[in-house]
């Protein structure tokens with residue numbers, strides 16, 4: 001089934017905390033959403049239910065993005081539902097602490113294959129569709145300010161996010177002028193609806209704007225990039241100035 005008149009977004013990781021808020025905001029901009037989830041079936045179902053209030057034709061599919069074959073399969077399913085692709089949001093990600101001298105091969109795979117390899121093959125599949133289309137399309141990758149910092153005990157995660165920022169520049173150059181490719185690097189985002197969290201001790205002192213990020217701060221950056229026509233290959237830090245330290 002195809003919706004020629006309505007813009008379409010393919011998004012990975014919309015079952016995530018921030019991911020869901022981004023997906024809902026994009027639907028609110030008049031897009032149909034096709035999103036993937038991996039292990040959180042219940043959260044994915046809730047996301048789909050909320051999306052369909054705004055965008056009834058939205059769809060979801062299970063996909064482990066650490067496996068290129070599953071990404072290709074998700075795009076085949078996408079193709080059965082939608083006839084165009086205007087926007088890719090590559091948000092699927094794993095995040096956990098790994099002590100440098102004790103990182104296992106399994107942890108390396110679960111972090112780097114999900115975050116970096118998964119983003120690469122998702123972008124590759126999206127580009128194959130977008131480059132065939134007669135209109136400008138966009139990709140937004142989700143990285144992290146930690147890509148430009150040296151955090152102790154997060155080596156596979158931060159390396160994967162640095163890699164995503166470099167992939168962003170590579171795809172931006174190689175797919176220009178047909179696809180605009182940018183990355184959003186959030187700082188610590190914490191104010192999810194219905195949840196109050198205390199920031200970790202000392203964190204606010206490293207943030208010049210003296211608060212943690214809100215999902216709406218990220219949504220604002222996504223909307224900005226969805227409108228922009230002359231920005232590509234950039235990383236936008238949405239971090240309250242965290243990178244100034």
Ligand SMILES: NC(=O)c1ccc[n+]([C@@H]2O[C@H](COP(=O)([O-])OP(=O)(O)OC[C@H]3O[C@@H](n4cnc5c(N)ncnc54)[C@H](OP(=O)(O)O)[C@@H]3O)[C@@H](O)[C@H]2O)c1
Pocket residue numbers: 012013014015016017018019020036037038039040041044063064065066090091092093094095114142143144145185186187188189190
């Ligand atoms: N929230 C923050 O403070 C923050 C800060 C910096 C950067 N970011 C980045 O912003 C993005 C969105 O964050 P978030 O808060 O939504 O993250 P999250 O709550 O941790 O959600 C992670 C998402 O990635 C998906 N995922 C994990 N492993 C996967 C796999 N192997 N295959 C497919 N999907 C997989 C999860 O799906 P399932 O649960 O269904 O498996 C979930 O939808 C991420 O890229 C994150 O790194 C977030």
